[in-house]
Amino acid sequence: MSRIIVLRHGRTEWNDLGKFQGAVDVALDDVGRSQAEAAAVVLAQLPITVVVSSDLSRALETATVVANRLGVGVRIDERLRERAYGPWEGLTRAEIEAKYPDEFVAWQRREPVELPGIEDRDVVAERGGRALAEVADAVRPGEVALVSSHGATSRQALGWFLGWTPEQTDTVFGLSNCHWADLRSTPSGWRLHGYNLSAM
Numbered sequence: 001m002s003r004i005i006v007l008r009h010g011r012t013e014w015n016d017l018g019k020f021q022g023a024v025d026v027a028l029d030d031v032g033r034s035q036a037e038a039a040a041v042v043l044a045q046l047p048i049t050v051v052v053s054s055d056l057s058r059a060l061e062t063a064t065v066v067a068n069r070l071g072v073g074v075r076i077d078e079r080l081r082e083r084a085y086g087p088w089e090g091l092t093r094a095e096i097e098a099k100y101p102d103e104f105v106a107w108q109r110r111e112p113v114e115l116p117g118i119e120d121r122d123v124v125a126e127r128g129g130r131a132l133a134e135v136a137d138a139v140r141p142g143e144v145a146l147v148s149s150h151g152a153t154s155r156q157a158l159g160w161f162l163g164w165t166p167e168q169t170d171t172v173f174g175l176s177n178c179h180w181a182d183l184r185s186t187p188s189g190w191r192l193h194g195y196n197l198s199a200m
Contacts, residue, residue, distance in 0.1 A: 003144040004135055004183040004190075005043060006154050007066070008175035009058040010035035015177055018092045021150075022085035027057050035178035036065040038199040043180075044069040046144045052135055053148040054080035062178065063148035074148075079131040080157075082150035083124045086117020110170055121156055125169070128157025136161070136183075136190060151175055158183075162190060 010032030014021050028036065043066050051074045053063035059081075060074065067074045088096050097104045103113045112120060132147060139145040149157070151174035158181060159169030175181065175196055182194035 002136070002139045002141055002185040003046070003193075004132065004139065005046070005048070005144060005146045005180050006132070006158060006175075006183065007039065007043070007062065007146060007148050007180040008151055008154055008177060009054075009056075009062040009148060010039075011177040012058050014090075019090055020085045020088045020092075020096070021058075022082055022089040023056070024089045025056050025058075028061050032058065032062070032177065033065075035199075036062045039178045039180070040066040040069045042199040043146065047142065048072065048144045048146050050135065050139055050143070050145040051075065051148070052077050052080065052131070052145065054078070054082070054150060054153070056081050056150070059148045059150060063146065066146060066148075077131050077134075079127040080147065080149040080153060083121065083152040083156070084117060084119040086115055086119075088115075088118065110166070121152075122166070124153055125156035125160040125166075128153045129160025132157050132161040132183075136185070141185075154181065158192070162192060 010028045012026045013029045014026045048070050051063050051067040053060045053074050055076045055078045063074050103115055107113050135145045155174050179196045179198045183190050184193045
């Protein structure tokens with residue numbers, strides 16, 4: 001059996017303030033670094049041989065903490081970066097709702113948001129899902145791969161990779177900071193074994 005651990009990055013200052021980060025490269029804060037260290041202690045007990053990360057520093061730093069404990073390198077895959085939110089990046093939900101009320105309602109309903117710079121979720125699902133599929137093809141039986149990504153991208157990519165419909169994907173909330181999903185291979189394909197797992 002092969003496994004893939006899909007890990008969301010640790011907390012950032014913008015996470016703490018409730019701001020949309022998207023493609024903005026926001027670093028981990030002190031809490032996020034502590035979360036990454038705690039996750040590394042638990043995840044290093046697994047036979048992880050492959051670590052792949054988004055190029056954004058919050059995900060890359062989280063991945064590097066785990067990889068350093070394991071003594072393995074980190075491969076960067078830009079397809080794992082967070083969904084771009086264009087003009088919403090740096091704003092809180094309340095600020096977005098006030099400035100873009102119609103678009104905010106569409107986003108809450110999981111409908112397309114017609115604003116320049118906001119990435120379509122189907123595009124996010126496919127690019128992230130294809131990155132996961134390549135990892136799945138590379139990981140050997142008995143080994144574990146770690147993929148470090150982001151909240152929106154992880155959820156959409158998991159749905160695409162597992163063959164879920166968008167409606168099925170919408171039944172799963174985004175991973176919390178430094179929590180992970182556990183994917184395992186079976187004779188009938190990959191299955192979600194655990195979700196929003198953590199070191200705590």
